[in-house]
Amino acid sequence: MIRVLLLVAALGCALAAQDHHYWTHQFGTRSGLRGGAVVGGCDDTSATYYNPGRVGFLRNDSVKVSADVYQLSVFSMPDGAGKGQNLSSVRGDIIPLAASGVFLFNGAPGHAIGFHILARQYFRARVSARREASLNVIDDARSPGAEDYIGSLDLTVGTEEYWAGLSYSWALTQWLSVGVANFGCLRFDDLDLRITSRAVNAVPDAFGADNLTSVAFWNLRVVNKIGLALDFGNLKFGFAVTTPGTHIAGGATVSRQLSVNDLDTDGNGTGESFEASARQDNIPTRFRTPWSFSSGMDWRIDATTLAFSWEWFLPVGRYTAVRPESDAPFIRGGVSGGPRAEEFLTVYDGRRGVFNLALAVENRWHEDWAGIWSFRTDYGADYVRNGGQFFLGVTSWDLFHFATGVAYTTRNDDHVPRHEFMVGLQWSLGAGKGDQPVNFDNPSEQNLLLGRNETKAISYFAIGLIVGYTYFF
Numbered sequence: 001m002i003r004v005l006l007l008v009a010a011l012g013c014a015l016a017a018q019d020h021h022y023w024t025h026q027f028g029t030r031s032g033l034r035g036g037a038v039v040g041g042c043d044d045t046s047a048t049y050y051n052p053g054r055v056g057f058l059r060n061d062s063v064k065v066s067a068d069v070y071q072l073s074v075f076s077m078p079d080g081a082g083k084g085q086n087l088s089s090v091r092g093d094i095i096p097l098a099a100s101g102v103f104l105f106n107g108a109p110g111h112a113i114g115f116h117i118l119a120r121q122y123f124r125a126r127v128s129a130r131r132e133a134s135l136n137v138i139d140d141a142r143s144p145g146a147e148d149y150i151g152s153l154d155l156t157v158g159t160e161e162y163w164a165g166l167s168y169s170w171a172l173t174q175w176l177s178v179g180v181a182n183f184g185c186l187r188f189d190d191l192d193l194r195i196t197s198r199a200v201n202a203v204p205d206a207f208g209a210d211n212l213t214s215v216a217f218w219n220l221r222v223v224n225k226i227g228l229a230l231d232f233g234n235l236k237f238g239f240a241v242t243t244p245g246t247h248i249a250g251g252a253t254v255s256r257q258l259s260v261n262d263l264d265t266d267g268n269g270t271g272e273s274f275e276a277s278a279r280q281d282n283i284p285t286r287f288r289t290p291w292s293f294s295s296g297m298d299w300r301i302d303a304t305t306l307a308f309s310w311e312w313f314l315p316v317g318r319y320t321a322v323r324p325e326s327d328a329p330f331i332r333g334g335v336s337g338g339p340r341a342e343e344f345l346t347v348y349d350g351r352r353g354v355f356n357l358a359l360a361v362e363n364r365w366h367e368d369w370a371g372i373w374s375f376r377t378d379y380g381a382d383y384v385r386n387g388g389q390f391f392l393g394v395t396s397w398d399l400f401h402f403a404t405g406v407a408y409t410t411r412n413d414d415h416v417p418r419h420e421f422m423v424g425l426q427w428s429l430g431a432g433k434g435d436q437p438v439n440f441d442n443p444s445e446q447n448l449l450l451g452r453n454e455t456k457a458i459s460y461f462a463i464g465l466i467v468g469y470t471y472f473f
Contacts, residue, residue, distance in 0.1 A: 021399055022292075022313055023356045023378040027098045027118045029422035029468025033405040035374030037307040037360035040229075041236040041298025044470060045100035048114035048167040051238040051294075052179030053227030055102055055112045056171035060417065060472045063101040070094060071464035073428075077456055081129035081153055082440040089125040110171035120185065121161035129153045131440040137199050137449055138207050139264060142271060147199035147207070151440040151450065154194040161187040163223075175232055181225040185245060187287055189217040189392055195438050197449035207271070209448040210259040215347065217252040217322065217392065219287040221245035236298040238309075243291065244316075250285030252322045254345045264445045271445075278341035280324045287321060290314040290351065307360040313381065315353040321392050322347035349392040351381040367415070370407045372424065375400070380432065397432025397458045405466060420470040430460030 026032040028046025039051045045062055047054035072092050080087030098118040105111045135149040162185070169179030191213065198208035227240040256278060262271035296309030324345045358376035365371065378399035405424015409417050439451035 020351055020381040021378050022311070022354060022381065023358075023376060023401070024399065024428075025119065025122065026376075027116070027120075028100060029405075029424070029466055029470075030372070030407065032426065032466045032468075033372040033374060033403050033407075033422065033424045034307055034360035034362065035358040035376035035401060035403055036311075037296060037309040037358035037374060037376070039240060039294050039296030039309040039311075040238040041296070041305070041307060042238070045102045045114060045116070047169075047227075048100055048102070048116040048165065048181055049118065049163075049225075051227040051229060051240045051296075052114065052167040052169050052181040052225055053177050053229035053240070054238060055114045055167055055169035055179050056110055056177030057229060057231055058102050058104070058112060060102075060104075062470055062472045063099070065099050065469055071462055073462035074460070075125055075127075076459045077127075077434070077436075079456055080127070080436055081151075081438050082131060082436075082451065085129045085131060085440060087127040087129060087437075089127050091124055091126075093122070093124060110177070112169045114167040114169070114181075115165065116167070116181075116183075117164045118162070119160070120163045121159050121187070123160075124158045126156045127153070127437075128155070129438070129440070135199075135443065137443050138201070138445065139269065141269060142262075142264070143199070143201045143205060143207070145201070147201045149443065149449070150196075150198045150200075151438070151443065152194075152196050153438045154192075155437055156190070156192045158190045159188070161185060165223075167225075169227075175230055177229045177231070179227045179229075181227070183223045183225070184248075185221050185223055185289075187217075187219045187221075189215065191215040193437070195450070197443065199449055205262070207262045207445075207449070209261065209263060210257065211448065212255070212257040214255045215252065215322075215392075217250075217285055217347070219250035219285045220248040221287060221289075222248060223289065234300040238294075238296045240294045241291070242294075245287065245289045247286055250287065252283045252285045252347070253279070253281045254283060254322055254324070254347060255279035256344050260448065263448065265448070267446060276344075278345055280326065280341070280345055283322050283324055283345075285322050286319065288316050288319055288349065290316045290353075303364045305362040305364075307362065308358070310355065310357040313351075313354045313356075316349075316351040318348055318350035320346060321349040347392055354379045354381045368409045368411065371404070372407065373404045375402055377401075378428075396434040397430045397460055399428055399430040399460065402427045402429075403466070417472045419472070420468075422466075422468045422470075424466045426462075426464045426466055428460070428462040428464075430458075432458050434458050 031046040075089040077087040100116040102114045130152045165183030167181035171177040193213040195211040224243045230237040258276040291314045294311035360374035403426040407422045410419040436453045441451040443449045
């Protein structure tokens with residue numbers, strides 16, 4: 001019975017970090033306003049990330065700095081902790097800057113080196129809930145009448161991932177260019193979950209349970225990109241392949257604690273009390289990312305450019321992201337023959353395949369002014385869990401992004417670009433369904449004074465300000 005209780009203990013799956021979306025952020029101001037529809041015709045320093053093959057076609061040394069300067073995001077799960085117990089998270093975040101640059105070789109036309117530093121993932125959320133009621137949740141033989149019931153939830157999740165890389169590109173002809181890029185990727189995942197339940201009678205006697213889980217995860221890996229670009233003037237094409245990450249280093253601290261005080265968990269009429277807890281530090285980690293294949297096209301018609309890009313991310317099957325090194329006991333307090341810590345501290349991960357696409361329109365009103373509009377999908381690569389296994393995080397909602405903005409370019413006397421300023425807005429909408437992290441309805445002793453978790457609707461909204469500046473040498 002104890003093993004079953006541990007396996008079904010809530011792990012905050014419904015509000016897992018948004019790490020299973022691949023296109024939440026775009027990198028570079030024009031690329032962000034275009035929604036990533038730049039694989040075919042990226043003509044600025046962002047090509048280092050999207051398609052290193054395009055870098056060979058650039059004709060000016062340049063440095064770009066851009067960011068979602070401020071982003072307001074709202075997550076909502078009605079009845080997420082029981083009827084009338086809505087879960088929500090409202091956050092205002094300053095998204096870290098992205099910077100990129102391209103340097104050309106005067107003595108070797110067509111050869112170029114680029115660099116790109118970016119925040120590939122950035123997501124934070126915190127929710128809490130509390131229910132107080134007079135309920136008869138303890139068997140009357142041990143506690144007659146109703147008890148004062150208190151259930152509480154505190155959940156904080158976060159994901160951050162930063163990439164820094166270099167690229168080399170070579171324009172083999174006036175219409176064909178190839179390139180490669182190498183990125184170092186540093187990732188952080190955090191989870192802090194606290195679920196407590198109490199029933200207190202008039203004596204007073206206290207019955208209850210604590211379910212506490214904490215994960216602090218980091219991993220360093222290397223990812224490579226190979227790109228090819230075709231340029232036929234008004235018509236441009238691009239293709240890129242991203243390899244899975246190669247592990248470099250990583251570590252995690254994982255702890256879980258389940259404390260039970262005088263609850264009849266097996267229905268035999270007698271209350272049980274026990275402590276199940278374990279913590280391990282500096283556990284080696286792995287983090288796998290998929291092969292991905294992307295392509296795009298730019299078609300310029302007079303002063304208007306139509307752009308389209310897609311990217312296909314292959315599945316990543318279930319794997320062990322954190323495996324404890326020792327096999328220490330997990331059950332304390334006189335209980336013998338219980339499960340080992342490895343069974344409950346092991347963290348898994350996995351992703352299904354995803355296909356995303358982006359559409360954009362850029363219209364140049366004047367030599368120095370342009371307007372941009374875009375739409376892109378951002379489907380969740382959630383992986384179905386089973387058997388109570390502990391996963392890094394699964395997001396079960398899909399996102400759709402809309403962006404618009406303007407670009408202004410200043411020029412030298414010979415009309416060569418000197419400075420470029422861009423500003424715009426991005427709206428993100430999401431909807432889906434997910435399991436409750438906890439349910440305070442119909443609590444029972446057999447379920448640690450909690451109810452059975454149910455599937456509920458989820459909604460997500462975010463708005464961000466995008467600004468950027470490019471200096472042409």
